[in-house]
Amino acid sequence: MSTTTSTAGGIDRDDLARLAEHWDEPRSLRAWFTTVDHKKIGRRYLVTAGFFFALAGLSALVMRTQLARPEAGVLSPDEYNQLFTMHGTAMIFLFATPMLFGFGNFLVPLMIGSRDMAFPRLNAFGYWVFLFAGLFMWASLPFGAAPNNGWFAYAPLNQEQHNPGLHMDVYALGLLFLGISTTSGAINFIVTALKLRAPGMSLNRVPLFVWAIVATAFMVVFALPALNADNAMLFLDRRFGTHFFDPGGGGNVLLWQHLFWIFGHPDVYIIVMPGLGIVSAVLPAFTRRGVVGYPLIVLAIVAISIVSFGVWVHHMFATGLPQLSYSFFSAASTIITIPSGIQIFAWLATMLLGRLVLRTPLLFVIGFIVTFVLGGFTGAMFALTPFDQQVTDSYFVVAHFHYVLLGGALFPILAGIYYWLPKITGRMYHEGLARWAFWLFFIGMHVTFFPMHLIGLFGMPRRVYTYRGGLGWDVGNLISTIGAYLLAVSLLLTLIGVVHAVRRGRPAPADPWEGDTLEWSAASPPEPYNFPVIPRVHSLHPTWDERTAESTTTGATEDRILSEGRRTLFTSELDARSERAAEMPEPSFKPLVLAGALLVFFISMLLAWYPIAIAAVVTVAATLAAWLWPVRRPDEELGVAS
Amino acid sequence: MTDRGGAVAAATGAEALSTELPVGRPTSWWGMVMFVATEATLFACLLGSYFYLRFQYGPQWPPPGIEDPKLLKPLVMTAILLPSSLPVMWAEHGIRHGQRWRLNLGMAATFVMGTSFLVLQGTEYDEKLHMFTLTSNAYGSLFFVITGFHGLHVLVGLSMIGWLLVASLRGGSFGAHRHDRVRNVAIYWHFVDTVWVAILFTIYLSPRL
Amino acid sequence: MSVQPGPRVRLAGGLLLWYGVLGGAVAWAVHVLAAWSLDELACAAGSDHVSGIPLWQALGVAVLVPALAALGSLLVAALVWQRTARARSAGTDNPALGRSRMLAVVGIWANLLFLAIIVLGGVAVLVFPPCQR
Secondary structure (H helix, E strand, O other): OOOOOOOOOOOOHHHHHHHHHHHOOOOOHHHHHHOOOHHHHHHHHHHHHHHHHHHHHHHHHHHHHHHOOOOOOOOOHHHHHHHHHHHHHHHHHHHHHHHHHHHHHHHHHHHOOOOOOOOHHHHHHHHHHHHHHHHHHHHOOOOOOOOOOOOOOOOOOOOOOOOOOOHHHHHHHHHHHHHHHHHHHHHHHHHHHHHOOOOOOOHHHOOHHHHHHHHHHHHHHHHHHHHHHHHHHHHHHHHHOOOOOOHHHOOOHHHHHHHHHHHHHHHHHHHHHHHHHHHHHHHHHHHOOOOOOHHHHHHHHHHHHHHHHHOHHHHHOOOOOOHHHHHHHHHHHHHOHHHHHHHHHHHHHHHHHOOOOOOHHHHHHHHHHHHHHHHHHHHHHHOOHHHHHHHOOEHHHHHHHHHHHHHHHHHHHHHHHHHHHHHHHOEOOOHHHHHHHHHHHHHHHHHHHHHHHHHHHOOOEOOOOOOOOOOOOHHHHHHHHHHHHHHHHHHHHHHHHHHHHHHHOOEOOOOOOOOOOHHHHOOOOOEOOEOOOOOOOOOOOHHHOHHHHHHOOOOOOHHHHOOOOOEEEEEOOOOOOEEEEEEOOOOOOHHHHHHHHHHHHHHHHHOOOHHHHHHHHHHHHHHHHHHOOOOOOOHHHHOOOO | OOOHHHHHHHHOOHHHHOOOOOOOOOHHHHHHHHHHHHHHHHHHHHHHHHHHHHHHHOOOOOOOOOOOOOOHHHHHHHHHHHHHHHHHHHHHHHHHOOOHHHHHHHHHHHHHHHHHHHHHHHHHHHHHHHHOOOOOOHHHHHHHHHHHHHHHHHHHHHHHHHHHHHHHHHOOOOEOOEOHHHHHHHHHHHHHHHHHHHHHHHHHHHHHO | OOOOOOHHHHHHHHHHHHHHHHHHHHHHHHHHHHHHHHHHHHHHOOOOEEOOEEHHHHHHHHHHHHHHHHHHHHHHHHHHHHHHHHHHHOOOOOHHHHHHHHHHHHHHHHHHHHHHHHHHHHHHHHHOOOOOO
């Protein structure tokens, strides 16, 4: 590494002033719309995803009210169909993934010791698209035009002749729109983690949360196209009369299912993987040691993200393919439990060997392990084809995947909210309130979903808007509804806790938990430039490491201060050797304009205003052309020969 | 390393095995490569759908009333599109040496070739539409959606090349030290070319197998 | 390790490392795609022969070749692990060694997993008649 000479004692006041000048954004309306700061964008992701979560949760509460007793009349069948579809679609696409991307956005640059994401403006664009796509989908509900075919929208029920109206057009277009945000976010994470790690952070020193986010991003890059192709074909079938899923015209309804689950199974891990990353990030702070078996957890993350692409047929064991084809997928479905098990045992060993500090984030992690293992247990039962054929499309399946998703995503998300709240807001939360929230959540979760196993085994099919009394389902349903209200109360307590912390919480120190990763070396909340001095990383636990700490104080060098301009450091892909200081982009309106033009495009496609759609496409192209237009530079700087 | 044994021993030494690879790529290169990867997966899904529907359809494919696709025109189209990557490569090498004229000339050549491809595709569509349309049956849907989606990519690629050409002609845009955009457009264009080979095989050649 | 390897040797070494890490995964992906589509398409066409070869033999090839590739990858990963261990105990101070060593550990376990999946698929080929529904 080429090290320029620097003043002893590292950074001085002038550097700090210059950094502030280059990175600070004024508090104005303009700055609000143009910001490219990954921390602000990350916070927005978290808040917006939380808002969509509240909508989807309230949908569930209304449904549980309807199902509390037999033949209730709270909802009409048509309303029920729209609510359960929006509940599932929003929880999967508008809450889980964006929420975890929100954590990623806020934390990845901080954890790897960078000053922003690799493509800050693309990041802002991704957020605006996410917001618009979410509003686009939810706005259909008041018009009675929301998707109504279940979150996986099986053919042939998704076809125009069976399901007229805009419902499934909203689904297809909404998910295509959202896919733009998810894909751009994923690419941004991959490139950020490859190129912007602090010098010295070779692959064997990358925090597990970052590994998890990057693996998730790779899954998005390779899985989402299947969903996009599926939805594009669905829209063409419905609007323009193609025959992809129409057996009458030579199409095939199973094509929808295949493409959907090629995406859908990796998507389960897309949702759960960052959650597992949060667990690996939270544990060291509350066990006072690193997670046991770092290479094995990396292995688990990598192996799961690859094998998850080879198990999709297990969602279709009831569709009548040759037994031998099932076997190839059954083998993968069985083996994929091994890396998952490795992670669980590594965490258990970490807790066993460490010194436990029982704060709320750790409680949620323990709740996660209990719930997720139960969900994994019923999941292993599905790998047996005969059992799967027996309980498929019953409430048993509903119970199973709620255990997996609440266990694998929501518990870690809540752990993450409490764990990083001091970093994000600069304030501490109220521990007593948080404990109440945890216990209510844990109890509510099991009271809601455990009875569903039983009523599923007793034969209650999923997605029915009501049921007859006396079939043995009444008590289970009532208990489940009571549990749902408990869950709602606990989540309300969490919300109150967050608001309370922001308003009244005592100021948080930079490192309230004595965590091991680099975000705890930054201020709480972090400065706009994250780190006054980009650290030089010497170990897997940089914040616990003297030499890394020294590199930002007495050992600070000019090439890691970079106060002349809005700059951060690019390093090499595998070993993170310093490559060059790079200029980062300024705030801009273009991401918002581009996302707005796309919104116009999708709305006009939905309502069949095709001339406006064409105008929107032209706007998109023009905005992109302006966005990427090269700055004029003198020939000497460019290096022109002639 | 004179003998092969020595070379193998050296390549399996700890030092060589710890070689950093890949290394030194700019962020924009990684961004474009990832974008192309996700796009390629999208095409793979579409082509997979073609084969899935074809083999589920039954013995006669294309369906009765539609003859096997003729090969002459698509082969001519291939002969235009595939070599259109060469001027792009030539232009990219040129700008790396700071030769702006090579960039301009190469991009212009590719622009002409890509446009002729699209014109030929238009005449191809004109012929096919007399026989079947998007809504005739699944075969028609697959044919027009897959080739149309690729045509759209050619159009996007041409827009990029046109944009690059305009930026280059303005001056002050590219040179030996600044050519990331040229390289990224080149990657995208090579991708569009490569995909065409897969489409040629799937749509035009495979029904004859 | 006093002699610095040349660029071509370095390229070969770097590629070899990635074969050791990801070879099993790629082999498994090829195996699933080949075996599944062979079985599915041949049975959908109502035949248990693929261009003259019995289907189960064709499937056997789609199991054996990827299994061998995964095995090779496993051996390479083990080799990397051993070489980097030796270099580290010899006191070579190269931070890249720690990285390639971790990748080797990941590779060893990943290849074992993928090999197991491929072998299980191979067992199924022996047990099931190819087109039984």
